[in-house]
Amino acid sequence: MSLDVRALREQFPILAQEIDGNPLVYLDNAATTQKPQAVLDAIMAFYTQCNANVHRGAHALSDEATRRYEKARDSVAHFIHANSREEVIWTSGTTEGLNIVANGIAQRLQEGDEVMVTQMEHHADLVTWQQACTRSRAILKVVPIHDNGALDIQAFEDMLSGRTRLVALPHVSNALGTVNPIKKLAALAKQKGALVVIDGAQGIAHGGVDVQDIGCDFYAFSGHKLFGPTGIGVLWGRGSVLEDWPVWQTGGEMIARVSYEASTWGALPNRLEAGTPNIAGAIGMAAAIDWFSKLDLEAVQSHEKQLLASATEQAMAFDGLKIIGSAPDKIGVLSFIIDGSHPADVGFILDRQGIAIRTGDHCAQPLMRRLGVPGTARASFSLYNTLDEVDSLFRALKKAQMMLA
Structure with a gap:
């Protein structure tokens, strides 16, 4: 049970572009997903x-x-x-x-x-x-x-x-x-x-x-x-x-x-x-x-779980980063905050490295108040994302943390 992610990515023209000279790493899928050529x-x-x-x-x-x-x-x-x-x-x-x-x-x-x-x-x-x-x-x-x-x-x-x-x-x-x-x-x-x-x-x-x-x-x-x-x-x-x-x-x-x-x-x-x-x-x-x-749903779900597992593991090992939301049953969403940093600043620095995430209250202000945070940075994964992109996210977060220290 495996997913040919490289072949899938080739069906999404937008993923081939660069942002400020960096390959686009699109991790804002909870906001909207990209569109395959078949839809276009x-x-x-x-x-x-x-x-x-x-x-x-x-x-x-x-x-x-x-x-x-x-x-x-x-x-x-x-x-x-x-x-x-x-x-x-x-x-x-x-x-x-x-x-x-x-x-x-x-x-x-x-x-x-x-x-x-x-x-x-x-x-x-x-x-x-x-x-x-x-x-x-x-x-x-x-x-x-x-x-x-x-x-x-x-x-x-x-x-x-x-x-x-x-x-x-x-x-x-x-x-x-x-x-x-x-x-x-x-x-x-x-x-x-x-x-x-x-x-x-x-x-x-x-x-x-x-x-x-x-x-x-x-x-x-x-x-x-x-x-x-x-x-x-x-x-x-x-x-x-x-x-x-x-x-x-x-x-x-x-x-x-x-x-x-x-x-x-x-x-x-x-x-x-x-x-x-x-x-x-x-x-x-x-x-x-x-x-x-037409996709193998089990393979899609397995791949997305791998992405979340890798992101969660790296987040837990990241000094100064706190995951917001660790329910036992989750899909590929990683909400987090970094000590001493505003989520919007984190998002801005990631964007300059080609990494697209969302920051803010995510249209859930009462939930943010319940959790005691003004908002979070949110990386959300989809079937066309790769483990290498998860790694890129955390390399960029390290850079953001150093710049905002």
């Missing part, structure tokens, strides 16, 4: 062969655009094991998907109902539920984490109640790399009759996602975290839940009948997809899924 080709083919609006045109270009667009929906449905293609709702990304759910649940919550989130949420999976609770006077409950960044499962179970209406969970923490046991947590929540929504932005590219096996009601993710383009995402919803879910936006395509007095909504998925969609984005996302699906 699919997007270009749409624009050069059949650029037209979908579902509306009475001509050959529109027919072909519609065929490719709807085939993309089929690819997503198959990839995540949806029961039907109608359960796949196109969005602009994870954030919009979560907002569709929050907008709907806000109309159904009553004063005293409860919504549960965790201390490790991205702002998109926290502020949305804050707003829903504010509008409905529901109660927002926050499940704590342990000092190592793992979720407190006992606290989660204890905090569930007969008033819990919705549980929102990240599949994977974007700031720490912690992988949550979402199947177990979803089962506990369903015992209380709660809806379960999963922020899958960080989980979708690191393992097979089977929404049926997870047992959730909603799973949202973005194309650009899965080697696809930005501006496109998916909200998967269980058909029985989506069928009468309140509409998010109104406009063209989602309508069944319109008069000056009233309007009625169309069937799924159209009723939750107003306006002209991101057609090229959907086609590019499907190309990414098709490309990714």
Whole structure:
């Protein structure tokens, strides 16, 4: 079981460039992944062969655009094991998907109902539920984490109640790399009759996602975290839940009948997809899924674990460096701080050496406060990264540490 990383890297044109005379070492994959040539080709083919609006045109270009667009929906449905293609709702990304759910649940919550989130949420999976609770006077409950960044499962179970209406969970923490046991947590929540929504932005590219096996009601993710383009995402919803879910936006395509007095909504998925969609984005996302699906998933996961293991080992041996987030189950994210150094300064010096990481609070300010840090430096790995690049990261960190001493 091995991955031909060199052959994979050749499929990503951007990785061949240099930054300030140094080979690019791209370690910001939790922010966005790079795109293989197959995705770039699919997007270009749409624009050069059949650029037209979908579902509306009475001509050959529109027919072909519609065929490719709807085939993309089929690819997503198959990839995540949806029961039907109608359960796949196109969005602009994870954030919009979560907002569709929050907008709907806000109309159904009553004063005293409860919504549960965790201390490790991205702002998109926290502020949305804050707003829903504010509008409905529901109660927002926050499940704590342990000092190592793992979720407190006992606290989660204890905090569930007969008033819990919705549980929102990240599949994977974007700031720490912690992988949550979402199947177990979803089962506990369903015992209380709660809806379960999963922020899958960080989980979708690191393992097979089977929404049926997870047992959730909603799973949202973005194309650009899965080697696809930005501006496109998916909200998967269980058909029985989506069928009468309140509409998010109104406009063209989602309508069944319109008069000056009233309007009625169309069937799924159209009723939750107003306006002209991101057609090229959907086609590019499907190309990414098709490309990714041809890889040996076990080999990919094994390679990413090797990258994280090497990075963790070197980090633990690095004087003055502290890892932030050491949960037992993690994906390839290494968050850290260096004594006496601001993460932004570390990131700047690494950039001058061609190494791209992210610094800051990672859109998780409450989590940073819980951990007692203003922010971290974060290196995040993907399947096209190499062990040599991990070594390059730590050589650059040594230089940064000396310069900032």
